[in-house]
Amino acid sequence: MEGYKRVELLLIFITISTVATTSANPWLPMEGNNPGSYCLSWRLAIETNNVRAWRTVPIQCMRYVEVYMLAGQYDRDVQLIVEQIRVYLNEIVLPGDGMDAWIFDVDDTCFSNVFYYRLKRYGCDPYDPTGFRTWAMKGASPAIQPVLELFNELIETGFKVILVTGRDEETLGQATRENLHNQGFTGYERLIMRTAENKKHSATIYKTTIRKQMMEEGYRIWGNVGDQWSDLQGDYSGNRTFKLPNPMYFVP
Template identity: 70%
Template sequence: MAKRVPVGELLVLVLLLLAPKTKAMSITRGHNKSRGKESSGSSDEGGAISFCLSWRLAVEANNVVAWPTVPPQCSRYVETYMINGQYDRDLDLIVEVILAYVNQTFLLGDAMDAWILDVDDTCISNIYYYKGKKYGCDPYDPFSFRTWAMKGGCPAIPSVLRLFNILVDKGFKVFLLTGRDEETLGQVTRNNLHNQGFIGYERLILRSSAYKGKSAMKYKSDVRKQLEDQGYRIWGNVGDQWSDIQGDYLGNRTFKLPNPMYFVP
């Protein structure tokens, strides 16, 4: 006859058998909950990156205009783009495209074949200034920027310096056209450009008092008209802002360099 096990002992035995399984289920639930939080965090981060990629594309395509600052959630994205190599690779590719076009042009030999290059964030970089402005998330401060520019410490953008030297060597008259104020920033800008290797350009053109308060597009269009009236043939026009390459008297080709840090109307 089989020995009967007391009910109390049987209950204890069942609980002991179930304990490891219950503990495992508890751990699994906790792990899944933790993974859910991690997944949610990754999803949020991925969503921000996706938005910022789309935002930058819209900016560079000039579909988003007159934007006052970089969206706050894109500060890290813009920083990564600007300093981790992609910005430089984009510039290198664009300059190669420009040079392919340059190699297809033929100078007439009358010293009237011209190119126009913008200055800020085309020839020389303001990346160190904008680093302190959260890469464009802070509103533009003209006094602060003027103080920065007065130091004359903007580094050359290597790929554009290479383009500049090739244009000069080929015999093009290169005009550097900037919205910087002629009276307050003229000499320091000349010195900055010279110190960074921009030597041999035809003329540095700065904004005179006559264009104070005028849009960059209006100002630069008028300057290009003056150059064409003087007989220059503008083969190419390069800038980081759409206002550098829009308007009138644009020349034969325009080339837009990337700049997701600020917008100039």
């Protein structure tokens, strides 16, 4: 009888534990217990574009984003994406007419602004256009190494690499070119920046317009790489798109 009672008590304990676990709401921010669990879910949601138009990183996720960006996981994620691009490249046979193109975004695609965003609490502070312009004019953004290696491989293979950025041509043109050159991004076909003509367009509309012009010029866009969904959405996005991680800011 005592054995049966012990089993009965064990079953009651398991039942109570199960009810308590399933009744908790897993989507509430876990401020005291484990904020990392919430922040991991939040980052997955923004990277898959299920959470859109977010303005700042949740304050409880500042440390999480810092660790993600600087402790190695971001680098491993980028490396894995670049490896997948190489797998795709092995499937492509170039016609050899010089019209095979790849598009790259610039900020946090070719080079990283993580040291600027460290001063902005890794995205917990609202976007500061003046502060970012001051940073960009220094030309101090370091290359994202796996992307630089891919960039050089594409050029050596015979692709025309076209850089399309939302930076302003008039104020940041020279600084951007020098930053790219100093970090090893040389030999690209062209660098396209915003002008007065498209200054008020959203990133998606602006970049779609640029890609349309490229297609009309006869380019075949085999791939498109960016850290924002607005780099990749819209028409003429290319045969394949590859999204790099960026939990620090959102560009509509």
